[in-house]
Amino acid sequence: MSELHKFLFEGLPVRGMLVRLTESWREVLCRHAQSGGYPAAVTELLGEMSAAAVLMQGNIKFNGALVLQVFGDGPLKLAVAEVQPDFGFRATAKVSGEVADDAPLSHMVNVNGQGRCAITLDPKDRLPGQQPYQGVVPLSGDRHEKLESLQEVLEHYMLRSEQLDTKLVLAANGEIAAGLLIQRLPATGQDNLAGSSATQAEGDAIGVNEDYHRIATLAASLKPEELLTLDAETILHRLFWQENLLRFEPEGGPLAPKFACTCSRERVGNMLRSLGAEEVEAILAERGEVEVGCDFCGAQYRFDPVDAAQLFLQQERQPPAGEQLH
Numbered sequence: 425m426s427e428l429h430k431f432l433f434e435g436l437p438v439r440g441m442l443v444r445l446t447e448s449w450r451e452v453l454c455r456h457a458q459s460g461g462y463p464a465a466v467t468e469l470l471g472e473m474s475a476a477a478v479l480m481q482g483n484i485k486f487n488g489a490l491v492l493q494v495f496g497d498g499p500l501k502l503a504v505a506e507v508q509p510d511f512g513f514r515a516t517a518k519v520s521g522e523v524a525d526d527a528p529l530s531h532m533v534n535v536n537g538q539g540r541c542a543i544t545l546d547p548k549d550r551l552p553g554q555q556p557y558q559g560v561v562p563l564s565g566d567r568h569e570k571l572e573s574l575q576e577v578l579e580h581y582m583l584r585s586e587q588l589d590t591k592l593v594l595a596a597n598g599e600i601a602a603g604l605l606i607q608r609l610p611a612t613g614q615d616n617l618a619g620s621s622a623t624q625a626e627g628d629a630i631g632v633n634e635d636y637h638r639i640a641t642l643a644a645s646l647k648p649e650e651l652l653t654l655d656a657e658t659i660l661h662r663l664f665w666q667e668n669l670l671r672f673e674p675e676g677g678p679l680a681p682k683f684a685c686t687c688s689r690e691r692v693g694n695m696l697r698s699l700g701a702e703e704v705e706a707i708l709a710e711r712g713e714v715e716v717g718c719d720f721c722g723a724q725y726r727f728d729p730v731d732a733a734q735l736f737l738q739q740e741r742q743p744p745a746g747e748q749l750h
């Protein structure tokens with residue numbers, strides 16, 4: 425079973441999370457195997473993105489989809505991992521061209537420095553006209569050096585946009601996608617665990633909290649192969665046996681991470697409506713039916729001329745989109 429473990433360091437402004445995606449990650453890969461599967465380096469990146477997206481969703485407990493995207497210039501056109509509030513997740517990648525098995529991030533998606541990482545928060549009950557929140561960062565560091573791992577990109581993102589010291593260790597292969605997140609809690613605000621003290625403001629400054637620094641250094645010593653092969657208990661004990669760890673019950677049952685796709689015939693129908701009747705009729709004239717495949721799960725949705733006509737009939741009975749807003 426896939427697992428998500430949350431923990432705190434007693435009395436210290438530091439929290440952590442460990443995720444292991446096993447059967448759920450294999451299900452993602454299985455869905456894409458039918459269409460040829462991915463090169464090894466893309467599988468690794470997509471697995472790391474899936475693990476990271478589950479960790480970030482667990483971190484902010486957002487009531488909506490958290491979407492992590494990497495895109496730019498290179499043979500990997502786009503990679504997406506999306507996680508719902510119940511930790512149902514899905515992932516897909518678009519590859520065009522050769523990707524070496526050991527290709528670093530820059531060779532896949534940041535050849536001429538155009539690579540980007542986007543994090544989108546799309547609220548579940550979005551009000552009409554409300555836009556999802558999106559943060560976009562380049563795949564490079566403060567000195568414009570190309571970053572070669574997703575964990576560096578995301579650590580950079582957290583520091584720059586959330587002002588949070590974060591240590592991430594991510595790893596994935598064809599069997600498992602896993603991640604460890606260590607984060608310094610803000611010393612002020614509702615998450616304050618340190619209590620009030622004269623040194624609080626000092627400890628709150630980014631990068632100087634000694635407790636965070638010690639724990640992050642321990643976390644960074646975890647090797648990718650250890651993260652992939654050891655169970656959660658062993659990893660946490662090995663890294664933090666001298667620390668006072670407060671463990672929460674692991675997210676299990678309905679809240680365990682699992683593969684889940686949010687596609688539906690209704691959503692595909694909406695997409696066809698937005699294409700317009702003319703475009704859809706052109707496809708029907710050429711192929712006799714409209715077939716749309718889901719990039720995430722491989723489901724195929726077919727609309728024959730009668731189905732298509734119904735799509736646009738329904739639309740005529742509804743007020744135009746502009747009027748629905750008021």
Ligand SMILES: [Zn+2]
Pocket residue numbers: 685686687688718719720721722723
């Ligand atoms: Zn789907």
